[in-house]
Amino acid sequence: MARRIGIRILLGLFTVTAVVLLTFVLQYVVPGDPARSIAGPKAGPQVLAEIRDRLRLDDPLWSQLGHYLSSVATGDLGTSYSTDRPVLSLILERLPATAVLAVAALVVELVLGGLWGLWEALRPRRSWLLASVNVGLLSMPVFSLGFLLLLLFGYKLPIFPIDGGTGGAQIVLPALTLGVLGAPYYANVVRDSTRESLASAYVRTAVAKGLSRRRIVIRHVLRNTASPVTTLLGMDVAVFLSGVVFVETIFGWPGIGQMQTQAFAALDRPLLTGTVIVAATLVVVANLLVDLIRTAIDPRAASESL
Numbered sequence: 001m002a003r004r005i006g007i008r009i010l011l012g013l014f015t016v017t018a019v020v021l022l023t024f025v026l027q028y029v030v031p032g033d034p035a036r037s038i039a040g041p042k043a044g045p046q047v048l049a050e051i052r053d054r055l056r057l058d059d060p061l062w063s064q065l066g067h068y069l070s071s072v073a074t075g076d077l078g079t080s081y082s083t084d085r086p087v088l089s090l091i092l093e094r095l096p097a098t099a100v101l102a103v104a105a106l107v108v109e110l111v112l113g114g115l116w117g118l119w120e121a122l123r124p125r126r127s128w129l130l131a132s133v134n135v136g137l138l139s140m141p142v143f144s145l146g147f148l149l150l151l152l153f154g155y156k157l158p159i160f161p162i163d164g165g166t167g168g169a170q171i172v173l174p175a176l177t178l179g180v181l182g183a184p185y186y187a188n189v190v191r192d193s194t195r196e197s198l199a200s201a202y203v204r205t206a207v208a209k210g211l212s213r214r215r216i217v218i219r220h221v222l223r224n225t226a227s228p229v230t231t232l233l234g235m236d237v238a239v240f241l242s243g244v245v246f247v248e249t250i251f252g253w254p255g256i257g258q259m260q261t262q263a264f265a266a267l268d269r270p271l272l273t274g275t276v277i278v279a280a281t282l283v284v285v286a287n288l289l290v291d292l293i294r295t296a297i298d299p300r301a302a303s304e305s306l
Helices: 002-029 034-039 045-055 061-073 087-122 128-138 142-156 172-198 201-208 213-251 256-265 269-297 299-304
Strands: none
Touching: 002 061, 002 269, 034 045, 087 128, 087 172, 087 213, 087 256, 087 269, 128 172, 142 172, 142 213, 172 213, 201 213, 213 256, 213 269, 256 269
């Protein structure tokens, strides 16, 4: 167990470092002048030169990267170009909003996907419509469903507010966007696991003993879906963090995703890189926790996790 955790942590550190290097290099080659973005279009050459010198923008790439990595190693993600505030404090201010959205979307995914998958497995002859919807949702981009829900329930039928914020009503549409698009993945996992369990010997034995179908599903079938669903949860973190950028921007949800978009538009390199580091770290930590939970549920998974 300790060895597996150690290997996972080392792989996680390697992943985060690789993401930081890639993000930093890409920002370096992307056209645009952060000094001009900070000073404004009317700033003179002397002002721009002072900003570049203060932020070390004219240093070689390797020098900037080395300075940044040494700062990150001490927990300093730099200072935002846009707000002149520490990047870490800005991220921590937005993190709770993204966490709330993640929990709400996860509830939608698990409830909708679980019921969906059970229906397809237990009622195969009546699930053709759900199977068709499943294929359609799997091929739909997150921003397409987001704009569709925004137009339908924000403008045509103004049921939910679209002015941003973190209220209970404001979270419905972004949570539905992420949850509905994530539900088919859970539905597929639950469906396949349920079908496999229903064809197993222990279920046939339970049927021979006269146990009701509901009891068999609750006590035996659903228990076996826990391990694959838990595995999917770990992979879902990375998918969620990529989709949350679009969803938070579309609906004005003040989380890390929206801040990433704003940082990119403002050429705020420290803020953008900081959000990427935090996102990569969350993915690594989530996968480590999922691996531990999955091993606790099914010890046989320990041999499959490396």
